[in-house]
Amino acid sequence: MCIGAHVDPGDPLAEAHARDAAVVQFFLADPQGWKDPAPRADAEQIKASDVQVFVHAPYVINVATTNNRIRIPSRKLLLSHANAAATVGASGLIVHGGHMLKDDDLSTGFDNWRKTFAYAAEQGGFATQVLIENTASGDKACARRFDALARLWDAVGEFGVGFCLDTCHAHAGGEDLIDIVDRVMAITGRIDLIHANGSRDGFDSGRDRHDNLQSGMIDPKLVVAAIRASGAPAVVETPGGAEGQSRDIAYLRSELAD
Numbered sequence: 301m302c303i304g305a306h307v308d309p310g311d312p313l314a315e316a317h318a319r320d321a322a323v324v325q326f327f328l329a330d331p332q333g334w335k336d337p338a339p340r341a342d343a344e345q346i347k348a349s350d351v352q353v354f355v356h357a358p359y360v361i362n363v364a365t366t367n368n369r370i371r372i373p374s375r376k377l378l379l380s381h382a383n384a385a386a387t388v389g390a391s392g393l394i395v396h397g398g399h400m401l402k403d404d405d406l407s408t409g410f411d412n413w414r415k416t417f418a419y420a421a422e423q424g425g426f427a428t429q430v431l432i433e434n435t436a437s438g439d440k441a442c443a444r445r446f447d448a449l450a451r452l453w454d455a456v457g458e459f460g461v462g463f464c465l466d467t468c469h470a471h472a473g474g475e476d477l478i479d480i481v482d483r484v485m486a487i488t489g490r491i492d493l494i495h496a497n498g499s500r501d502g503f504d505s506g507r508d509r510h511d512n513l514q515s516g517m518i519d520p521k522l523v524v525a526a527i528r529a530s531g532a533p534a535v536v537e538t539p540g541g542a543e544g545q546s547r548d549i550a551y552l553r554s555e556l557a558d
């Protein structure tokens with residue numbers, strides 16, 4: 301099982317080493333900003349290393365929205381991050397499912413997702429496999445509830461889109477973790493990455509606050525079960541720096557070894 305962590309982008313390989321992580325995820329630019337990623341001096345080194353790499357796209361990206369001033373730059377930013385992610389040999393580029401404005405129809409959002417992949421295809425396609433991640437909050441989210449996820453996949457499935465399952469987001473978003481992999485697989489047919497996180501908040505709270513695996517409100521055995529059932533690599537996006545994340549990684553490894 302390939303287990304690792306979301307780490308600071310400064311020196312991802314050193315961060316991986318500090319956590320005994322076989323896989324790392326990091327940002328290539330400010331997650332709250334609109335800047336294209338700058339070329340990395342260590343790109344070849346990261347690409348050549350044994351550590352598997354995932355890149356997380358900025359949070360500001362929302363390709364679903366009806367707001368043109370967000371949607372259009374979001375498409376472009378996603379494309380530039382996919383290009384940059386390829387330079388570090390990333391296995392996937394994770395992007396949140398996005399959300400609509402209060403009075404909007406979700407079906408417009410799903411169609412905007414479809415147009416995003418159609419637009420990318422016109423540019424030669426995304427240079428890195430895009431993984432859409434489920435989210436925790438909002439009444440108009442495209443990938444919070446799985447009924448919405450199913451409609452999203454109806455719109456984008458033909459483009460070979462990947463999926464990233466976040467256990468905190470599922471729990472806080474109101475999707476039970478019991479048998480969750482089966483329910484996701486019935487919709488997407490694939491899980492490319494697990495974000496193995498605890499939650500500081502209750503079921504269906506709509507709050508996105510990650511916790512360490514053994515201290516949050518999620519039974520950590522359910523996280524272990526999801527990783528095992530998916531067979532996918534897992535990344536912890538948990539607090540506590542190298543120490544807290546190392547504990548979470550060690551916990552997952554020992555449980556998965558049984």
Ligand SMILES: [Zn+2]
Pocket residue numbers: 433466495537
């Ligand atoms: Zn996540």
